[in-house]
Amino acid sequence: MTETKAPTPSEIRAYRVENPKLRERDIAANLGISEAALVAAEVGLTAIRIDASPNKLLERAPEMGVVMALSRNESAVHEKIGVYENIEIGEKTSLTLGANIDLRIFNWVWAHAFAVTKTDGETVRRSLQYFDKSGEAIHKVHLRPESNLEAYEKIVADFRIEDQSQDFTVQPFTRMAAGRTEGFDVAELRDHWSKMTDTHEFFMMLKKLDIDRRAAVRNVGADYAWKLADGVATEFFAKAVESQVNLMCFVANRGIVQIHTGPVSNVAPMGPWLNVMDPTFHLHLRADHITEAWAVRKPTKDGHVTSLEAYDKNGEMIIQFFGKRKEGNVEMAEWRALVEGLSTIDTAAAA
Template sequence: MTPSQIRALRAEYPQSRARDFAQAHGLTEAALVAAYTGLHVTRIDARPLVLVPRLAALGDVMALTRNASAVHERRGVYDGFKGSETVGMVLGEEIDLRIFPAHWHSAFAVAEPDGDTVKCSLQVFDAHGEAVHKVVLKPESDVAAFDALVADLRLDDQAQEEPTSPAPAPEGAKADPARRDALLADWDRMTDTHQFFGLVKKHKANRLGAYRLAGAPHARMLELDAVTRALELSAEGGFPIMIFVGNRGCIQIHSGPVQKIVPMGTWINVLDPRFNLHLRSDHIAEVWLVEKPTRRGPAVSIEAFDAAGELILQMFPKRASEESPEGVDEWNAMARGLAGLMAEAAE
């Protein structure tokens, strides 16, 4: 489909969300956005080392990171950027990101007319045309800084076509049963949760495969509604939590309380003033309670996966401070209680 054909078809479905429209018509979302280049879209430099340091000047914006099953939206300022060619971080008080530059393939500045206003955003895509990260300007944001960013980072190439390659097939759960004892021995020696990725790689497994292989007490399967229950109980308890949602190129983290949990059909939503989460509950195929040893005590997480074995989200407790376990004990008791409900149901 040519860019002009994409625009003509889009005009017939103006109310459809961009991702939904693209999927319904066999397009990538990047191809849809690129079709408007030279109209209300400008191609800009996608390199995080160039782009992300400029985002703080935009002021209060919304950061959006999603995968096929969850959308994570966080208001804040892009403070505290640190990065290299291989990894980057935004460590602001509200916006907290882990960035993987290899997957920041193309970026667009969008200034789309919307009645009497203009909706401004920055949208980054991977080589498969899937959205990696978006920055959405709000009424409080600095539009002059947005315009300056676009002028400075504008690329010479302003093509309306966006060639992409097919996304790799999901890996699915992977583990070697013969390595279970060695896996568990290394698991028990962990002192930091960040060691887990290297651990599973060492034993030729992946995250879900390791959980299935390890079993209790290291990893226990929960009911499919455990994420919803954890959100509801966290809201009732008022203790802060961390919610991670990511894709190939970015992981976005909410740290703080959740308050308003709203189911809408197949969606479970957190609708708070500075944080929104939209989760497709019908995509959840497995939920695990995972415990990893650390120097400060066990790190207890609730993690949801889809039917293909892809990670949808992770939830952890948030410490009130480095020294204080306040909030952690409440989360751990709640999460382990969910495992207890699963055990009772199995009896």
Template sequence: MQASFESIRQAFASARQQADKPARHRDIAARLAVSEGELIAAHCGRFAPDESPLQARRLRAEWSLLIESLEPLGELLALTRNESCVHEKVGVYANASTQHGVGLVLGGAIDLRVFYSQWAHGFTIAERLADGAVQRSLQFFDPAGQAVHKIFLRPGTNVAAFESLVELFLADDQQPGIELGQAWSDAAEKPDSEVDVKAFREAWASMRDTHEFFGMLKRFGVSRTQALRLADPGFAQPLAAASAQELLSRAAQEAVPIMCFVGNPGMIQIHSGAVKRVAVMGPWLNVLDSGFNLHLREDHIASAWAVRKPTSDGLVCSLELFDDRQQLIAQFFGERKPGQAERCDWRELLESLTDTAPSEAAC
């Protein structure tokens, strides 16, 4: 670590107590050349109260059991982000389950797909804010100290249940600091010339469920953006980066309910329903609705694609956004449930962003 725990705490306190605009945890960590997980872990243990307004306590690595124990807390705010997008939802962590290391939370508003193999560090945090209020949260990080998921208490949260849960999951080791591991990375994509494009296109055309897509990528050894490049043009079309703003703005204006997926290697968080207030603030494209906030860096969008996947319910179409490292930023679908055909208003909205609308995509 390039800085002592004490100096990290002092630098954090200075940055958070700026009257005009307190710096975010992520930005403070970047300035200090540490990961966000290291920043938080420096606040474990005992230290003088005037060193920092934040106190962290380490949690045991029983991640799935912890998530499955959240329902009695009632209303919480779920936050999942990647380098380019932040997704926030308010609701209850209900109907949580785990199978083969993959978790589901199907609480209605809180809709998560959890990949626990990428969870390495967790903390309960209490931070005294500038107005004197104390913000409480649970925060989880990957082996490299990058944030995977954060859970914030709300006015309606059952605080007694929260405190009981924290005591149940506290780790014995409360010393400051964490040991970092390797960050997750995509497998190197093979050259296009080594891909059996004919077989790949046939496999795409024969899909019957959108969940088959990831397995197909693995089977042919292609990355997501490589798959879009090699796909039959009827299934994948490049769009302008500005398509995201137009799509969200028109979805709000035309009352087209959507699904918005944002994730990182350890978590996918989903919003389903209407969007109402869409606002552009500098480089940020925002949805600012009650119960759902989205903050998307438009200047990070290097490519956008209209993607169509065959299913037993008909075509399922999406807008997919990627950064300049070919990492997926966000996906947008029309709101639907398995067994339902795609909404015509969503299909028409997405197709209106393309130069041509293939006949097979007609609603």
């Protein structure tokens, strides 16, 4: 087999010029490179390599004031407008618990970063962009008209690193073992599931039992998880808008979880995308990537809590929703009613 030669930085830049309307992620895919390699090709022109430490970012991000925080995976883009605040710095994981920007950060995953400046006519767009060692995007901070430009420029100057090369060397990212998809004891799974007292115990339960998340949901039984109808995302958002329920929307990749808390109001489909375009929250969801959606119940000391979980064809979680809830309080009745009222595979078949 002949190995395909990666394009040079100059070839990458030429392709971008020839395809000005393509999204960066699509350009990278077409060229067979990572998104980080695409940005690196612009170093010395429109990009500057900067320190990739998430904790350094968190320490300085409040100086920029109101910005847009963007985190995404292959099928969902989650954007929040606000200020980085209520920050908790940790060695392995760090948090922001702001009213708008709410993040769970896995520090060891962040490996490369760039300050990027794009000019479109008279419009100048500035951002800080962070990637893992394979070149997959983790998190981006986009300046807005009301952002503190002077603070941003000082951060870029302080974070600038010695290496300003245009080349990008991809290092493979070893995916964590997902657990068994079959051959496990369902009775044992149900026993452990029934004894949970906090939703945060769920991940450790799966790890202890060595069971894949989607496999657990598929097999635990209809009292804890039931499959929703195809296309349920459209129904879910319509009911969420109508009820104005305070929900929590989680989008994650291997380096971060970004969360929106509150209602959603302005939902607009565009082709395969479902878009939420509210004042401080934007969501772009490839509904056609959802191959399975499940309603899931997890026991807690405050009664069970209900989530909606959507998976892609590879069994990866695309997006997850809960009702807004503080520990010590029972789940909102209106949230539970919304999820329990969504169409299921069985009701769709009977219609």
